[in-house]
Amino acid sequence: MLLRTGLAFLPSQVQYKLTGASDAPVGTLDQGMNIRQFISESYPLDTRGNAWRDVLAALSLRSDAPGQDFDQFAAALIRGQAEGVLLGKLTATAQTLTPIPRKGRLPLVLMPLDETIDVTAETAGFPVAPGEAVVLPVDKAWEVVLHQNTNLAVFCLSETALHGQRFGLSPLTAPVTVAASGFGNVFLQSLRAAAAELDSLNDMEWQSVEQVIPDLFLTVVVSVSSSTADASANASQAALFSRLTLAIERRVAEADLSAGRIARQEGISERYLQKLFEQNGESFTHYLRERRLQHARMALVAPDELRIPVSEVAYSCGFTDAANFNRLFKERFGLPPGAFRTNHLKSLMEMANAEQRGWPVKALTDRKAKKRSAIGGAQADETELADIPDTDGTHHVLPANSRTVHWGYFSRSLRPVLEISSGDTVEVETLTQHSSDDPELFIKGDAAAEDVFYWDADRKNVDRRGAGPIDASIYGRGAGEGFGVHVCTGPIYVNEAEPGDVLEVRIDDMVPRPSGNPDYDGRYFGSSVAAWWGYQYGELLQEPKPRENIFIYEIFPDGDGSGFARAHYAYRWTPQKDPFGVSHKTYDYPGVPVDPATIERLSPVLSDISIPLRPHFGVIAVAPREADPVDSVPPAYFGGNIDNWRLGKGASVYLPVSVPGALLSIGDPHASQGDGEVAGTAIECSMTGRLTVIVHKKGGIFSDLTYPLIETPEEWVLTGFSHPNYLAEFGAKGQGEVYAKSSLDLAMKDAFRKTRRFLMSTHGLSEDEAIMLMSAGVDFGVTQVVDGNWGVHAIIRKSMFL
């Protein structure tokens, strides 16, 4: 268990993969826990039956329900792993279940929760009432008949989960009932309670359940499978054997541990101990060696012990001779211990590298201790103020180039690229970070994009991408580690803005940026990635799983800002090697040029579908006060990656100013997006906007504004987040924790509280009036479930107020 907890800094998916010894996850991972959830509603009719069969197969069960045209309701929640403990809850309609014989599988427990089921075996049949359970040997023939919609708790485990304890299990030849009395009842109640709380247990709590239920199970099986006469004798033998194995677990480090010592400790004769082990199918010596090797295997890859030499690991597990240990280890696991550790580290890096978003919390903790590291990139003392023509003093033009953009982060120490005054207008170019998804369409021939995205073997024009370490010392993805992905233009220094003021950014106009490639002259394109951080990633239906897809869209704007988009072609992400030689197995670093030779274009896709445009800026931010630099992905009080499509032409966003000059950045332009942004991105498309920037001094109507507030001609749109100020809430660990702890339930609460306050302070309503009005006339919607800090917005129609 040391291993699991020690890996806490990795995403739990990775922990799971690493610790699931045989790499046989039951299925998709939900909320980071090794939980598989199935519900028939997910599946088209013709695949529903097969999907249900897969779920049952994980439990060694087969159903007679049809594979095709399975139009019944079915649901399952299963936690655990195939090579260990599996606990689940099934909802199934009338059908008959039979076993799939499996080696190394111990008997299965089915416990009906609400309806009686019938069990038939070769010799006899009997009903099992709700609250009882049946223990079913998987290597024998039997049938379990569900007569109607039934909820079942189900439990099974593999031999490996028992650390070699299988005492008394072999004789089970036919299904037997566990009645709800005596010890059986203790087991049943525990099983029922664990099944009910499956998805609410955290990983640590689950580990306890994983230990307790098998222990209870073992004793129960011994008592039910033996004849009444010797049942208690067998049960007490099993308990004794269990104590012996526990004693061994505690003392593996003792090199001179012997059968005699253990026997003395437990007050039995050595001969009796040897006999117990033989009954269980192996000698004491062999068992002890196996346990030592298993301990060594775990210790070799425990993250806190990676620097401990192999010989010391051997010693700590009771081996006295390193050469002997090496030989035994290789015999057992196929690799010498040193190579085993190296291999493990490599795969750990790969997996972690692939699907970790933002800072690992552990890295943040370490970083706190160190001196503040340089931001790198366009830092105050490194970059000249860009040469910006200021037409008449109140209108400014801010082009995008490698000196006017910063990539993937916000920072209060960035040198402004433009200085303006309240009321001024700015024409600002923004480039999408997804331009590299098809360099031919988005970059070639466009001087600005070529500059910003320039990357050869020696240098890239914008090195830092993300708020991570500039030396990529965590995952090695690249400078900044992709902890933040958006290309942002700015920051703009606004003269009058002081902390406590509110900055209004009004979008007077925005237009897409045409392709600079003469082959696509005057055409507009966008890209949308169904990425590993998308909502779908852990629960894809079709193979291969998981996968990332890029859809390239062509944009057809019309004069007034509307228009539509059509899919141009699509491709599946393939590992891309960047010009520095780093391979990106997933979309884990922004701006990696996709090599057209490595991908397979799919076309036509989404044929006959045209998507109405909703041009908007995904990111509008002022510099946050708490940390520096800050990952651009999770939105919060300072704005940032708001991803609300209502923030388009004609709309304003009001942002609370944290640092002198506000330091406004704009980026992540979108041609269209749905509420939810489920796949992880919108139609990402470079755009140029004309903005008016106004400072509202402290004390005005927005004096208590603490979050991004959007105003459109018809509506107020308030932004709620899972964690409205995650930087303050989680402190130094914020940039890691925010990704782990998002929830729509929290975001809804935040949106409710903000709306109540807004109606009370801005419209002078009492609390009761505000609540009535929210129920009758305010619409709450899902902004996004993909930006780390999930969002719910509230829409207040202005027409309600006279």
Add this chain to the structure above:
Amino acid sequence: MAHHTLPATAETVHWGYFSKMLKPQLTIKSGDRVTIETITHHANDDHARMIAGDAAAEEIFHWTAEEKTIKRRGAGPEDGPYQHGSGEGLGVHLLTGPVEIEGAEPGDVLEVRIIDAYPRPSANPEYKGRFFGSNPSANWGFQYNDYLEEPKPREVVTIYELDMNEPTTVSAVYSYLWTPQTDPDGIEHPTIDYPGVRVDHETIEKKEGILSGVKVPARLHFGTMGVAPEEADFVSTIPPSYTGGNMDDWRIAKGARMFYPVAVPGALFSVGDAHASQGDSELSGTAIEISLTGEFEFILHKKADLPGTVMEGLNHPLLENDDIWSVYGFSVTNYLAELGPDHQYEILKSSSLDNAMRDAFRKLRRFLMTVHGLSEDEAISLMSVAADFGITQVVDANWGVHGSIRKNVFKCY
């Protein structure tokens, strides 16, 4: 096509539950139209405005120490001693029906078109011809444990008037703090825990001039509409589920077509819980609850005819109107089947927007794949860039998130 009328009377309503055991009040054929009256279960919040002089409402709500016209209110026990009353208020909506559709069988889909909806005028000469509704901020509301001001917690009832002149709007008339009310059987109701208890206006203090200058655009719709579930005999009307019920989506209004999977023979359609307006989330626990009369058209789609239509593979409610299709995600997809015999209580502990969002995502993906023939990858990309997820309600135990896709995205529409 025949046109029927189903008035709301003491005989034609059932209160607080759906049941496959109920005797149909009307039997119709596919294609028929029915004008159905509904009366809001909140009418007794202001008896003078919403009940007095209205013979049908007076009879339905009639309750003295000797007589209670409609005893059972809710799916709870019918036998005393009661905590709140017969049926225990486990389900609160006053529903008209059920309407039996000839030939409907499990596996079929019932399409219900809302042709029109209009309010029921006050019959009290003092308010003749005017329309009133009630909006309690109730103990099951999202705000209940999150109040700022004293007294905490509290329930506040606001009476609204609906103005049917264009543009139709709703404005607050007055409000009052809920005070413990004793019903004619002597049971005290310290909170709003049982439907139809007449609020004694001597015990309350009316607050006038509230929400002054605020006019909420009207969104006349039916909060609860659906067919009888198969799983249990008496099912609370509060949690929405696969057969519809208390969906509380304001888009279920004039012009909408709802599709429900038929679970029992005859379908057994009931409707009620009409609203003058509601926001997405129905935050305080209720909408502006009002009595409406609706004109409905019923079309039965037989199981064999479903492939190739929007109803293919449908096992949950689906909305279609001129602009969109919406699917409904719930905290627990089919709580009647999933939560076992104690589902009525278990569902109260299972509310979660995160689960509802998951469910909506899955249902919309399936809809796009099955009905529009998209691959999974196409469906996901399209959902990200063009589908809108909103919060239907956070107050009906089985919380809801709806996923909508605009029809104009598809060329064929």
